[in-house]
Amino acid sequence: MAVSVTLPALGESVSEGTVTRWLKAEGEHVEADEPLLEVSTDKVDTEIPAPASGTLSAIKVAEDETVEVGAELALIDDGSGGGAAAPAAEPAQQEAPAQQAPPAPQAEPAPQQAAPQQPAQPEPAAQAAPSGGGAEGTDVVLPALGESVSEGTVTRWLKQVGDTVEADEPLLEVSTDKVDTEIPAPSAGTLLEIVVGEDETAEVGAKLAVIGSGEAAPQAPAQPAPAQPEQPPREAAPAEAPAPAQPAQQAPPQAAPQQPAPAQAAPQPAPQQPAPQQAAPQEPAAPRPEPTPTAPAQPTTPRAGGAEFDGAYVTPLVRKLAAEHGVNLSEVKGTGVGGRIRKQDVVAAAEAAKAARPQAPAAPAARTTTPAEPSPLRGQTVKMPRIRKLIAENMMKALHSQAQLSTVVEVDVTRIMKLRARAKEAFVAREGVKLSPMPFFVQAAAEALKAHPAINAKINDDGTITYHDVENIGIAVDSEKGLMVPVIKEAGNLNLAGIARKTAELAKKVREGGLGPDDMSGGTFTISNTGSRGALFDTIIVNHPQVAELGIGATVRRPVVVDHPELGETIAIRDMVYLTLSYDHQLVDGADAARYLADVKARLEAGEFEGELGL
Incomplete structure (x- = not known):
């Protein structure tokens, strides 16, 4: 059918x-x-x-x-022809011609099929368990995943009904319009019931599953006590598991004399229908341990990916990523639940291989630079990834809804670089994070926003202007998925150490894929470190609906004319950086931008951070 x-x-x-x-x-x-x-x-x-x-x-x-x-x-x-149940019943009638009446054989094989299903715990049994709804235990509900997120879609269950789970162990994966995340188990026990299936959408607070003490899930098929000696025959597991087998529990003694005869039918492995018949003859043969070694049948479970990998289940997306990076999945250690290989594991393996590769060509000492490796994307036409589409839509929306332009100033950050060099070792020991130049720029930018409200504002659809009373500064980060902008909340109320710790925390989440929707929302102003890859400055696009964004160029040491108090005008080697402010001219004028940048420049060049650095 x-x-x-x-x-x-x-x-x-x-x-x-x-x-x-x-x-x-x-x-x-x-x-x-x-x-x-x-x-x-x-x-x-x-x-x-x-x-x-x-x-x-x-x-x-x-x-x-x-x-x-x-x-x-x-x-x-599905190979069933007219229906799924008919083929399973017909062989039972053919194998048991000695029964008194045609209806009797249909009732008698039922307990034989249901009995082996309990110890094998196959996937069909796990799926049948939720039908006994109303399981009592701890409810697993969809938590709030952000202030603007009202629903989520279950993309994958990491556990099945009947599985044992630990408290805080990842239980399922949920996708929203802002983030993909794992939902942990609220308590330890056994997964008794799955209420929301994969690819189904539920609202925040909805019941997703039930976790109990561990006894309730197997209770329904556990009534036939003689089923325990039948644990070895796992071939019978994929057979149909009709629950209404209990009325015929007294029929097996009548079927017992027939079971030695169907044993000759065991050499028929090709059709799937004889599986229930194999389970029936093995019931009296339980005392013989020799014919029971069916463990080699376990690896026959099909897998979605290529057959060359014999590890845990790997999603096709991970396999595709591994193929693009040339990563052998059999050599990757998974960090997911049960050793599952995740995208982060493949990326880490690819980076490790890339780091080890340049060590080999050490012979040509005269040449210090090597040409860049050609990209595997050369000559290909590929579908635009979803995250790239979202970035493209946001960029076009920002350009089409704002009158954007940019203003650039040059800043001497020599004093800050010297302060950082003096304080960085003690700072790491005291705060537990490295001291990069970024916190200095964030603090100077946040302080100046308090004095220039038009830079920290937004234009509403009704024509009104909202001047924010908090400085939530987004940090644009280049990630494997694309451009991400996690937000440092209330940056204007944090000191250097607080900004450094929050920056390090968000950067770690970006690398490891742990950003939540709250980490990405609520920004009122954005800073983009375009100089991290050597760019002197960039005319950045404002992160809509914000009205301004600050770009930090590369810090370059070069000769500069300075006015020394004793030497007068002279040439000195200084650390110089360009700061670019892109802004929406509908609200911010060029003079507003220049005044804001002047305050940021003055704060950085003064470099009065000794008190916060303990110097």
């Missing part, structure tokens, strides 16, 4: 999605809940699982095509 694969609802405001990649080809076998394809929307990139096991018979929507929610994406032939 053909099972339709449709595009599920991926959020209340999402009406369509684009197929970015098929993980299976027509004619390939797929398992239920195995990732089948990748879909991208304007809010999230996600995987669509297979709704049933079988053969992918037809792909209806090709890669890079966009369809509406509910559209048919593919067809899966």
